[in-house]
Amino acid sequence: MRIRFALAGLVAALAAAGAVQAQDFKPRIVRFGYGLVDNSNQGRAVRVFAEAVEKATGGKMKIRGIGNASLGSDTQMQQALIGGAQEMMVGSTATLVGIVPEMAVWDTPFLFANVKEADAVLDGPVGEKVKAKLEPKGMVGLVYWENGFRNLTNSKRPVNKLEDMNDIKLRVMQNNVFLDSFKALGANAVPLPFSELFTALETRAVDGQENPFNTVVSSKFYEVQKYLTVTNHVYSPWIVTVSKKWWDTLSPAEKKVLQDAAVKSRDFERKDTREEAAKALAELKGKGMQVNELPASEANRMREKLVSVNVGIAKSVGQETWDAVNAAVAQTRGK
Numbered sequence: 025m026r027i028r029f030a031l032a033g034l035v036a037a038l039a040a041a042g043a044v045q046a047q048d049f050k051p052r053i054v055r056f057g058y059g060l061v062d063n064s065n066q067g068r069a070v071r072v073f074a075e076a077v078e079k080a081t082g083g084k085m086k087i088r089g090i091g092n093a094s095l096g097s098d099t100q101m102q103q104a105l106i107g108g109a110q111e112m113m114v115g116s117t118a119t120l121v122g123i124v125p126e127m128a129v130w131d132t133p134f135l136f137a138n139v140k141e142a143d144a145v146l147d148g149p150v151g152e153k154v155k156a157k158l159e160p161k162g163m164v165g166l167v168y169w170e171n172g173f174r175n176l177t178n179s180k181r182p183v184n185k186l187e188d189m190n191d192i193k194l195r196v197m198q199n200n201v202f203l204d205s206f207k208a209l210g211a212n213a214v215p216l217p218f219s220e221l222f223t224a225l226e227t228r229a230v231d232g233q234e235n236p237f238n239t240v241v242s243s244k245f246y247e248v249q250k251y252l253t254v255t256n257h258v259y260s261p262w263i264v265t266v267s268k269k270w271w272d273t274l275s276p277a278e279k280k281v282l283q284d285a286a287v288k289s290r291d292f293e294r295k296d297t298r299e300e301a302a303k304a305l306a307e308l309k310g311k312g313m314q315v316n317e318l319p320a321s322e323a324n325r326m327r328e329k330l331v332s333v334n335v336g337i338a339k340s341v342g343q344e345t346w347d348a349v350n351a352a353v354a355q356t357r358g359k
């Protein structure tokens with residue numbers, strides 16, 4: 025008798041839960057734009073995200089991943105998110121600096137010494153705080169993904185010493201920290217959106233660029249770049265963002281599904297990116313790139329030059345953010 029009662033209760037509870045679910049997930053199609061090719065760490069992680077969302081909503085919410093910058097460059101997609109014309113994207117924090125100046129703190133040369141530090145700081149309170157600055161500007165930041173440590177490629181000459189940077193026309197991301205950093209190293213820095221980069225390299229409109237090994241592989245830069253110098257000069261995060269206008273129309277259950285799937289995609293993406301990066305150098309050598317490591321003395325000379333940009337970064341992100349991030353890094357190192 026008692027068991028039958030309990031069962032009836034359970035059935036009623038399940039039915040109620042089902043009813044809530046049906047209401048909570050509306051049929052939706054979500055455009056999730058990104059700049060790299062489908063067969064890249066970005067594309068793979070977008071698909072992991074899509075699967076998790078579709079599974080959790082019983083197929084009601086469909087994520088349509090759209091790569092290759094088909095929806096526009098990072099900055100164009102950001103505007104579409106703000107205006108509500110596009111729901112989601114993933115791109116570099118560096119391209120958000122025009123909207124949220126604090127994002128520039130992640131572009132500080134040599135800020136993180138390894139990925140463990142990056143994860144701890146980005147996922148910790150100060151990473152959250154910087155991410156939260158997006159909301160008043162019309163976007164909601166879900167999670168940071170890994171773009172990775174950036175390295176230098178060019179078609180002119182092997183870079184073995186600081187002076188080899190002179191007169192190299194180097195494409196940089198469109199923000200002042202990158203511009204100032206490479207000017208400080210003596211290069212002729214040219215800001216360009218990523219979506220125009222391959223053609224610019226191919227036509228020799230620019231001589232070089234800097235990106236993680238993964239992107240040199242997935243975007244086939246090895247076809248148009250001969251020399252790769254291992255500099256690891258800065259760690260770049262990616263950030264998954266949602267249109268605030270659209271976000272505000274979602275039920276709490278829908279928001280939770282997106283947030284949970286974002287965390288799942290982040291954990292996958294970082295692992296995938298690291299595994300790919302570990303194999304990429306050998307692959308790039310196999311494709312004919314000439315790879316060199318900087319001698320320690322030259323790496324130090326570059327490092328010293330780059331420290332000069334820190335004052336400008338602190339000024340543009342605000343002393344409070346600058347101090348908080350540096351304290352968080354120091355704390356990670358103390359552990």
Ligand code: TF8
Nearest residue numbers: 059060114115116197218235
């Ligand atoms: C760059 C970035 C790009 C990313 C990507 C398009 O060099 O590293 O790889 O912004 O999302 O522009």
